[in-house]
Amino acid sequence: MQKKKQMAEKACLIVALTLMMVFPVMAADKVLMMATTTSTDNTGLLDYLAPHFTQATGIELKWTSVGTGKALKMGENCDVDVLLVHAPAAEKAFVEKGFGVNRREIMYNDFVIIGPESDPAGITGNTVVDALGTIRAKGSVFVSRGDNSGTHKKELSLWSATGAAVPEKEFWYVQTGQGMLASINIAAERNGYTMTDRGTFIKYADTMSGNPPLKVLVEQDDILLNQYSVLAINPQRCTKAKFDLATSFAEWLAGAEAQGLIRDFKLLGKPLFVPNAK
Structure with missing residues (x-):
C-alpha cells in the first residue's frame, strides 16, 4: 500500500x-x-x-x-x-x-499647432505654412520633439513646405529629444508653440481638467492628416x-x-x- x-x-x-x-x-x-x-x-x-x-x-x-x-x-x-x-x-x-x-x-487623427491662448506670434486660424513662417519671422519659441518620431518627421516636412530650411540652429527653436507630452509641457513652460497629434493634445487637456495652458491655434488643414x-x-x-x-x-x-x-x-x-x- x-x-x-x-x-x-x-x-x-x-x-x-x-x-x-x-x-x-x-x-x-x-x-x-x-x-x-x-x-x-x-x-x-x-x-x-x-x-x-x-x-x-x-x-x-x-x-x-x-x-x-x-x-x-x-x-x-x-x-x-x-x-x-x-x-x-x-x-x-x-x-x-x-x-x-x-x-x-x-x-x-490629425496634427495641430498649439500655443499660448495669448498667441504672441498671432498665428490663430492661419494655414500651417503661414503659421510656421510667422513663428520664424517673429522668433517665437517653437518646441520640437527632435527625436525622429512620426510627429517630428511630419514637422520637418512642414518646415520644408514653407520654402525655407528647418530652423535647427535658431535660438528660438528648441529640440527636446523627448516624447510628445514632455515636449508639450516644455512648450507651456517657455510660453511657446509646438505641434502635436490631436489625440495626445486631448489627453494633455484631460490631465489639466479640460483647461490646459496651451490651446489649439492652427488646425483642419489637409496637410495635417495623421x-x-x-x-x-x-x-x-x-x-x-x-x-x-x-x-x-x-x-x-x-x-x-x-x-x-x-x-x-x-x-x-x-x-x-x-x-x-x-
Missing part, C-alpha cells in the same frame, strides 16, 4: 514538473511583442484595446512606445514582431527594403518573428470589433482617433 502511494506521488510530481515546463513555453508562444509610437500609448488607447484583443484571440500584447523612427529600427533589428506607427513615407520605405510586410491602415498603420515584421528577415500572431493582431485591428472600440475611445467627450481600416 505504501509503495503504491509513493508511486502515485511520484507520478503526480512528474506531471507537475511537466506542466511547469510546458505551460511557460505555451504562454511565451502566445505573446506578441510590438513597437509603437508614443501617442498610442500616452493616450491610453493600447491599455484600452489590449484586454479586448487578448479576450478575442488568447494572445497577450506587450509593447514598447518610442518614436516611429526608433520603432522601425526595432523592427529592422528583429526586436519585435509587429509595428503600429504613423509615418507613411518611412513605413513604405521599410516595406520596400524587405523589413516589413502587409502594411494596413487602421486609423487616423495616418496610423500596422505592419508585420517580415519572417524571411527575422526568422523568430511571430508572423502568425502579428497577422492575427492586424486582422483584429482592422475588424469590426476593434474599429468600433477605436471609434468609441474618447476623452472630454472627444474622439482621439478615427477608424479607417479597409
